Amino acid sequence: MHVETSEYVYDGSRTTRPAPGTTWADAPCPALRADAAGAVVDVNAAAGALLPTARPRAPLADAVPAWLADAHRRFVTATRPTDGERRFGMVRGELAGRSFEARPTPAAAGEVVWWLVDDTELRLAEKALRTEQERTAFLAEASSTLLTSLNVDRCMEVTAELAARHLADAAVVVAPAARRHYPVAYAGPGGVVRRRSVHADPAAVPGLSEALQGFPPVPSRWIDPSLLPEWAVPEGLSQPVGSVVVTPLPGHGVPAGAVVLLRRDDHRAFDESEEVFARLFAARAGAALSAARLYAEQASITDTLMRDLLPPSLHQVNGVEFAGGYRASGAAERAGGDFYDVHPGEGPGEESLVVLGDVCGKGLDAAVLTGKIRNTVQALLPMAGDHQRVLDLLNGALVNSHHTRFATMVLASVRRSAGRVRLRLTSAGHPAPLIVRADGGVEEADTRGSLVGVLPRVTSRTVTADLAAGETCLLFTDGITEARGGPLGDELFGDGRLKSALAECAGLPAEAVVERIQMLASEWVGDRRHDDMAVVAITAPRTTHLSAVDGHTRGRFTA
The missing domain is CATH 3.60.40.10 (PPM-type phosphatase domain)
Incomplete structure (x- = not known):
């Protein structure tokens, strides 16, 4: 990059104050110059708008965030150049609610020009990509783990354990009722899974009765965690429940049950993307549970028929x-x-x-x-x-x-x-x-x-x-x-x-x-x-x- 100045052309190794009306003042990228003593020398228009307190001769520590002031101090106290050039890696931090990369360029008389590059969108894209990669890997793991067993009870336990480990602080898997009793698998923060049969009214959990019938889930913001009955909360939660997601487990033709995800009130609530991802996981878990239940039914039929066929x-x-x-x-x-x-x-x-x-x-x-x-x-x-x-x-x-x-x-x-x-x-x-x-x-x-x-x-x-x-x-x-x-x-x-x-x-x-x-x-x-x-x-x-x-x-x- 070349910036014309009143003395020479900057070629990336040294610079001096640009002449008025040149690219420095009009550059869309915020830039400020600070001396070796830690004072602001100059700022361009974009930096002035971003850092209102950054004025010439103002202490850098008062004009910029601490992470940038610390980076400047470390830069100017680093090795003494012999060829008029310093090399230093960029630093990153937040400024005005956005993410910036601060890239230093050494200038004359020990001064440093800091170019501030807004990389908020890039960071968000990278974060979204990492999240999707992690979710994809989790779904692959979940599918593989769930399909390793055709035992219904084991599938319920694995579903609860995976949901508690990756999606929430605790999870409850509720299977369709058998003679008015609901088989339930609980997974708490410690990873311990236990099962029991409960005689309960699913309508006591907002959205659960509908989920067991295969209806779409209600948004978590509509569910009041304080209304959860005691049987729907696993043991071991150190804080009261602060956020709840109830999602159906779709099966082959008939619902395979429902999963209830719980977060403590000292953690953030479920957002919309997490609710959507919970439904993706539930689809895989429901398919595995449905296959296990179908296998169990066929095995029971086979045993009944074989009883008359075997010698x-x-x-x-x-x-x-x-x-x-x-x-x-x-x-x-x-x-x-x-x-x-x-x-x-x-x-x-x-x-x-x-x-x-x-x-x-x-x-x-x-x-x-x-x-x-x-x-x-x-x-x-x-x-x-x-x-x-x-x-x-x-x-x-x-x-x-x-x-x-x-x-x-x-x-x-x-x-x-x-x-x-x-x-x-x-x-x-x-x-x-x-x-x-x-x-x-x-x-x-x-x-x-x-x-x-x-x-x-x-x-x-x-x-x-x-x-x-x-x-x-x-x-x-x-x-x-x-x-x-x-x-x-x-x-x-x-x-x-x-x-x-x-x-x-x-x-x-x-x-x-x-x-x-x-x-x-x-x-x-x-x-x-x-x-x-x-x-x-x-x-x-x-x-x-x-x-x-x-x-x-x-x-x-x-x-």
């Missing part, structure tokens, strides 16, 4: 031991195409019906058909004594349905009599049951039949077998014998290996037999893909048990 736990019935085991084809699946059920007889000496089957296919589609088959068999229990009749009726139900899948099944009617267990076994397209005798011998039941759900009629053959004490009949699906694995990874587990494993289980309880077979099959396949696996063991108990006439008289030991 039951088995135990001893009418003096006969039953045990079952099931492993779905996928690690993330709970139900599939294999199934089993035990339908106990009405009393001692009555036959219990065991059903084990395998539906074509895997996953949920196959599980849906297994559910249909199991319900149909349940309805056909009055005819359980006639296996062929049960299979015919079940086959008719499947052939006439919209399903294109078929199933294989084995039925076993079981009754304990005279210390032995009598079996009637019928296979319909299913692997024949295996019987392990007390001496370790393994026999294959001679029963065969056609698939269920393919042809208009099912053909089958029913055979009988007796189990002595300690002997077991094993029903299994082809997921066991056709499991591929072993050292090379592609060898079938096979019938021979299953029979050898079963021979080692002679004399074991039913539960131990199932665990042994499942363990060997699982070790064989490792982490490779496999079909559903199901096994049921029917065992004649080796041990005696105590029976009693009623719950009080002495019983007797029976085999």
Whole structure:
């Protein structure tokens, strides 16, 4: 920059008093000259208007703010120049309610020219940019943190904790009512989050009842903090509440709740931009809470449906031991195409019906058909004594349905009599049951039949077998014998290996037999893909048990 003077042209390294009527007097940028003793030498018109007390020979400390006077004193007492030039960084301060940069230029005789540059708009823009950057980073953090959990309670806690840490002194998250009680999460200044269920009227908090219905929030200036009920204020606030924001948490179709932001009365009130930003945060929190609630509802529905699809736990019935085991084809699946059920007889000496089957296919589609088959068999229990009749009726139900899948099944009617267990076994397209005798011998039941759900009629053959004490009949699906694995990874587990494993289980309880077979099959396949696996063991108990006439008289030991 060049300023013409009466002596020479200023080139940024030295200067002297400008001639009257030159750029110095008319420069829009305020400028003043001060000597080394700290007195004002001259000011231009802009500086005169900005600093009315800055007159020639006036003490600089009386004419300018302290920050500028201090900067001048430090500048003139700095290093002594050898080449007529001093270099000094600019300083910044406020003047007349605005922000200025004061930039020094050394002049003759130790004087300094201070150019005052108004950077208020720049500072405001920088502050706004920093605020937006911080808010953007916070929203990114909030989205990431909120989406790490699909647990509703955890989402509420995270929402309250983030809001209290970044937006207010304390926060309260209120979920929709459950049986007239509102789940609430509190976060105070210390960062401690706690939850409880409150029986309260949301209308007691101005704007909360509307927010819970999804209506837009009311401005915080309309809310009187003194009207807040005790339950709406977290513990730990050292000062009374001075400012309140109530914002809805929008969800997927229905509101996910509301968040109440609180500031102490010794802090500034919420401004409009903060209320808008609170709504942006609430939108993300509401989406996360809505997703968590939807997941919880779907998980509850799934658990209810799975309760009827999953195989039951088995135990001893009418003096006969039953045990079952099931492993779905996928690690993330709970139900599939294999199934089993035990339908106990009405009393001692009555036959219990065991059903084990395998539906074509895997996953949920196959599980849906297994559910249909199991319900149909349940309805056909009055005819359980006639296996062929049960299979015919079940086959008719499947052939006439919209399903294109078929199933294989084995039925076993079981009754304990005279210390032995009598079996009637019928296979319909299913692997024949295996019987392990007390001496370790393994026999294959001679029963065969056609698939269920393919042809208009099912053909089958029913055979009988007796189990002595300690002997077991094993029903299994082809997921066991056709499991591929072993050292090379592609060898079938096979019938021979299953029979050898079963021979080692002679004399074991039913539960131990199932665990042994499942363990060997699982070790064989490792982490490779496999079909559903199901096994049921029917065992004649080796041990005696105590029976009693009623719950009080002495019983007797029976085999």
